[in-house]
Amino acid sequence: MTPTSHLRLGVNIDHVATVRNARGGDYPDPVRAALLAAAAGADGITAHLREDRRHITDADIARLAAELTVPLNLEMAATDEMLSIALRHRPHAACIVPEKREERTTEGGIDAAGQHNRLAPMVAELRNANIRVSLFIEPDARQIEAALRLGAPVVELHTGRYCELEGEARAAELRRLTDAAALAARNGIEVHAGHGLTFDNVAPIAAIPQVRELNIGHFLVGEAIFIGLAESIRRMRAEMDAAR
Numbered sequence: 001m002t003p004t005s006h007l008r009l010g011v012n013i014d015h016v017a018t019v020r021n022a023r024g025g026d027y028p029d030p031v032r033a034a035l036l037a038a039a040a041g042a043d044g045i046t047a048h049l050r051e052d053r054r055h056i057t058d059a060d061i062a063r064l065a066a067e068l069t070v071p072l073n074l075e076m077a078a079t080d081e082m083l084s085i086a087l088r089h090r091p092h093a094a095c096i097v098p099e100k101r102e103e104r105t106t107e108g109g110i111d112a113a114g115q116h117n118r119l120a121p122m123v124a125e126l127r128n129a130n131i132r133v134s135l136f137i138e139p140d141a142r143q144i145e146a147a148l149r150l151g152a153p154v155v156e157l158h159t160g161r162y163c164e165l166e167g168e169a170r171a172a173e174l175r176r177l178t179d180a181a182a183l184a185a186r187n188g189i190e191v192h193a194g195h196g197l198t199f200d201n202v203a204p205i206a207a208i209p210q211v212r213e214l215n216i217g218h219f220l221v222g223e224a225i226f227i228g229l230a231e232s233i234r235r236m237r238a239e240m241d242a243a244r
C-alpha cells in the first residue's frame, strides 16, 4: 500500500454520549471511547455538537480538544453559535452539516449551492483560523461546484442513500458517489465520505480511489456492544484496507 492510498478512518463517538445521556450521568464517557478508538487505530475522532445537545455536549468538545492526540473533526451546523465554539476550540477540522431539530440524524447534505451567501463568510473565518473546512454534501456536481466557489478544501459525500438502497438503485447511487469523488478530486478538493456505513457496505465506498477519509459512528458504537469498540474498529479498518 502506498502512503497516498491510505484511507483514514474517523470514528464518530456521538452515540457513546447518547447512551450516557439516557441516564443523565457521566457514564459511559465519550472521551474515554475516543481515546480507546485512537489506540485501536482510528486516525481521527469526529463529534457532532448538535444545537439541541442531544448527545455531545460543550464540555465534551472542550475535553476532546484538550485530550486527543489524533485530529478532532467537529461536525457543526452553519450557525453563529457553532462558529464561535469552533473558533474557541480550534479543532483540526470542521464539517458543516445541515441540521433540523426534528430529524433523527443528518438526513441529507447541506445545500452549498443554495446557501452560498450564508456559508461563504463562515468558510472564510474557519479557514483563517487554520481549521480545515469540510462541507457535507450530496454526491452531486452542482454541490461540488458550489463547494469550489466557497473555497472549501474538503467535501464529505453523504453515503446515507447508498446505504439504504438495494440492487440496481444502490449501484446507481454508487456510480453517483464515484463520479462525484472524481469530479471533486479533479478540482483539487479532498474527498471524504460517511453516514450509515457498516462492515457489509463499506467496501465499495472504500474502493473509490479519490476518497481519503471515512467517518463512521453509529454502526461501530452498536457493534461495540457485541464485540467491543476496539475490535469493531480493527475489523472496520481491515475491511477498508482490503478494499483499497
Ligand code: PXP
Residues within 6 Å of the ligand: 012, 014, 048, 075, 095, 097, 105, 106, 136, 156, 193, 194, 195, 196, 197, 215, 216, 217, 218, 219
Ligand atoms: N459524517 C457526517 C457528516 C455525519 O453527520 C455523520 C452522522 O453524525 C456521520 C458521518 C456518521 O454516520 P453514522 O453514525 O451513520 O456512521
